[in-house]
Amino acid sequence: MKSRPSSGTSASEQLLFGGPLLYLNGSSTHDGAFGRLGLWSVVRTMPPLIRTTVRLARGADAAAVQLVAAAELGRGVAQGVGLVAVNSALAAVLATGDAAERLGHALPSLVLVAVTAVLGAVFSAASTYGAGRLEPKMERAATEQYLTAAARVELAALEDDRFRRLLDTAQYGAPAARRMVSHGTRVITALLSLATAAGVLTVLHPVLLPLLALMVIPRSWGTLVTTRRRYDSFQTWVQHTRASRVLSTELTAVEAAPEIRVHQVGPFLLKHFRSMSANSEAEQTRLATLDARTGLWVAVWTGLAAATTYCTLGALAWGGAMAMSVAGTAVLALRTGTASLGGMVQAINNLYDESLFVGDLDRLRVEADGWAIPAGGLDVPRRPHHITFDQVTFRYPGTDANARPTLDDVSLGIPTGRITALVGENGSGKSTLVKLLAGLYLPDTGSVRWDGIPTAQADREQLFGRIAMVGQDFKRWPFTARVNVVIGDSHAPADDRRLREAADQAGAAPVIQGLPRGWATLLALGYQGGHQLSGGQWQRLGIARSHYRVAPILIVDEPTAALDAREEQRVFDQIRERAEGGQTVILITHRMASVRHADLVHVLDRGRLVESGPPGELLDLDQGHFRALYEIQAAQFDRPAGSATSASPPPAAADHR
Numbered sequence: 001m002k003s004r005p006s007s008g009t010s011a012s013e014q015l016l017f018g019g020p021l022l023y024l025n026g027s028s029t030h031d032g033a034f035g036r037l038g039l040w041s042v043v044r045t046m047p048p049l050i051r052t053t054v055r056l057a058r059g060a061d062a063a064a065v066q067l068v069a070a071a072e073l074g075r076g077v078a079q080g081v082g083l084v085a086v087n088s089a090l091a092a093v094l095a096t097g098d099a100a101e102r103l104g105h106a107l108p109s110l111v112l113v114a115v116t117a118v119l120g121a122v123f124s125a126a127s128t129y130g131a132g133r134l135e136p137k138m139e140r141a142a143t144e145q146y147l148t149a150a151a152r153v154e155l156a157a158l159e160d161d162r163f164r165r166l167l168d169t170a171q172y173g174a175p176a177a178r179r180m181v182s183h184g185t186r187v188i189t190a191l192l193s194l195a196t197a198a199g200v201l202t203v204l205h206p207v208l209l210p211l212l213a214l215m216v217i218p219r220s221w222g223t224l225v226t227t228r229r230r231y232d233s234f235q236t237w238v239q240h241t242r243a244s245r246v247l248s249t250e251l252t253a254v255e256a257a258p259e260i261r262v263h264q265v266g267p268f269l270l271k272h273f274r275s276m277s278a279n280s281e282a283e284q285t286r287l288a289t290l291d292a293r294t295g296l297w298v299a300v301w302t303g304l305a306a307a308t309t310y311c312t313l314g315a316l317a318w319g320g321a322m323a324m325s326v327a328g329t330a331v332l333a334l335r336t337g338t339a340s341l342g343g344m345v346q347a348i349n350n351l352y353d354e355s356l357f358v359g360d361l362d363r364l365r366v367e368a369d370g371w372a373i374p375a376g377g378l379d380v381p382r383r384p385h386h387i388t389f390d391q392v393t394f395r396y397p398g399t400d401a402n403a404r405p406t407l408d409d410v411s412l413g414i415p416t417g418r419i420t421a422l423v424g425e426n427g428s429g430k431s432t433l434v435k436l437l438a439g440l441y442l443p444d445t446g447s448v449r450w451d452g453i454p455t456a457q458a459d460r461e462q463l464f465g466r467i468a469m470v471g472q473d474f475k476r477w478p479f480t481a482r483v484n485v486v487i488g489d490s491h492a493p494a495d496d497r498r499l500r501e502a503a504d505q506a507g508a509a510p511v512i513q514g515l516p517r518g519w520a521t522l523l524a525l526g527y528q529g530g531h532q533l534s535g536g537q538w539q540r541l542g543i544a545r546s547h548y549r550v551a552p553i554l555i556v557d558e559p560t561a562a563l564d565a566r567e568e569q570r571v572f573d574q575i576r577e578r579a580e581g582g583q584t585v586i587l588i589t590h591r592m593a594s595v596r597h598a599d600l601v602h603v604l605d606r607g608r609l610v611e612s613g614p615p616g617e618l619l620d621l622d623q624g625h626f627r628a629l630y631e632i633q634a635a636q637f638d639r640p641a642g643s644a645t646s647a648s649p650p651p652a653a654a655d656h657r
């Protein structure tokens with residue numbers, strides 16, 4: 001596979017992805033923003049971002065923040081006092097007179113130099129300790145802020161493009177907050193060091209400050225040039241790196257493994273991986289060459305600047321315009337001032353890039369307030385008697401306002417203590433209807449009422465507490481089998497008796513017996529002791545979870561899709577028993593034979609309610625939707641021509657005819 005050595009899309013990417021592999025969510029929009037904006041724009045826009053981070057840090061561990069700030073300040077002061085002490089020690093030593101007498105005069109200053117050196121080390125250690133203590137707490141606080149924001153918003157927020165994008169970028173906020181501590185400390189250290197050196201040099205002689213600038217400029221320029229170049233390259237090449245990563249992820253994924261082997265896809269993917277990597281490596285080599293060249297230029301200019309500086313100092317001291325002691329101290333101050341500068345521009349760059357992600361985290365917090373599920377509301381009865389939909393119209397957030405609504409003027413009733421089945425073709429709105437019933441979405445117009453209380457005004461926590469749900473895509477938690485069931489009622493302490501009962505009712509007991517560690521078996525592949533269940537086994541566990549959760553309303557969406565015929569029958573018998581015990585069951589299923597268990601059937605067609613009634617009555621309707629759907633399935637049970645008996649419908653048909 002020939003790949004183009006340019007920055008464009010390689011032939012492999014063109015073939016595999018149809019072009020460059022760009023993120024939709026813009027999670028890398030901030031990367032390298034410093035290089036894009038330049039130093040001064042960054043310095044101007046940074047203060048609010050830093051304030052956000054400091055607020056986060058103070059919330060995590062205020063004492064540690066104070067410790068780091070005080071230690072850094074102390075270190076700067078110690079450095080400044082140390083330099084002044086060096087100057088007076090040198091002045092005393094280089095003065096005229098008896099050597100012992102000069103040394104005696106220099107002694108207090110020398111002691112001060114030693115004391116400031118020790119203090120500097122102590123402050124440095126204190127700063128390291130404070131930063132080390134702060135970092136994990138800061139990451140934890142930021143992660144908590146992120147997870148809390150994600151968990152407390154309406155479901156609609158998670159489907160809103162803008163909120164979703166913010167959620168994607170803000171996930172980098174927590175590690176960024178952690179890293180900001182060390183970048184921030186490095187910047188403060190460097191700035192204080194530079195300020196101390198500049199202050200001391202200004203006091204010593206007016207010519208010294210320009211000399212410091214002369215030595216500092218080449219290195220700063222070098223770092224800026226390298227950073228900007230790396231940013232430009234990153235923007236172009238990150239997509240290629242991403243494309244290679246997709247290939248390596250796919251090559252090692254468990255789900256892809258059977259097909260990779262049987263269809264022998266491995267060599268094909270490897271060939272393209274190699275081709276994409278070659279492009280990437282060529283770019284890295286180009287960058288390394290340019291960086292080396294810039295480094296050389298910086299070294300030459302820094303060398304010339306240093307030579308000019310030291311020659312000037314020498315000339316001033318030689319000509320008597322500057323005392324030898326001042327020249328000596330100046331050399332030290334210049335070295336101190338320039339030493340930490342190398343990393344400072346880079347640290348500001350990193351600090352800025354990270355602060356943008358922390359800024360996103362803060363924006364997420366504010367946005368989540370707007371999307372939050374309201375706390376409190378009207379009390380929801382413990383055992384509601386009637387749930388009604390009254391002229392409900394609903395469109396999913398972000399869908400075209402002119403398109404047909406997902407639910408269109410739906411009015412229906414759901415009696416309690418009965419089985420109500422929702423029937424309709426794919427996409428007719430059945431799952432959406434139960435999500436509105438459960439208060440996961442609110443109607444655009446009309447109302448869903450529980451004993452007269454609209455879900456929009458109900459206390460949603462109470463509402464959720466009245467529902468047990470087994471969705472089509474119920475959550476398969478990567479936890480133990482036991483937790484996968486008791487998580488149905490995670491507020492209460494786990495109860496073994498209830499667990500066993502729920503498992504028996506759902507037919508999950510034999511599944512558990514077959515697991516290597518029984519209830520303690522981890523249901524996640526890729527981990528030691530992890531075990532994979534079949535679709536039907538998972539479904540039994542999902543049903544057990546809904547039984548474990550004691551709730552007056554049970555919503556089951558295709559509960560038997562992955563179950564064998566015998567198990568399906570058992571599950572419906574259980575559901576029937578539950579309804580007879582007073583539980584309200586809302587059943588969504590495509591298996592018409594299963595609908596005979598229902599007391600009431602609502603038929604949806606493209607978001608509209610088209611029929612309602614007991615299954616027997618609906619089957620008697622000529623040209624009815626329900627009857628048509630039923631007959632399509634019944635026809636599949638027809639025996640082939642020439643068999644002993646004529647066409648026989650599924651059991652439910654026999655019941656109603």
Ligand SMILES: Nc1ncnc2c1ncn2[C@@H]1O[C@H](COP(=O)(O)OP(=O)(O)OP(=O)(O)O)[C@@H](O)[C@H]1O
Pocket residue numbers: 159396397399406424425426427428429430431432433
């Ligand atoms: N989260 C969503 N955002 C936008 N549109 C959605 C969303 N979920 C479902 N839809 C759309 O709403 C319509 C109804 O979907 P719904 O899942 O309620 O149908 P259903 O009757 O349960 O279908 P199925 O029998 O296939 O499960 C479909 O056109 C679907 O594409």
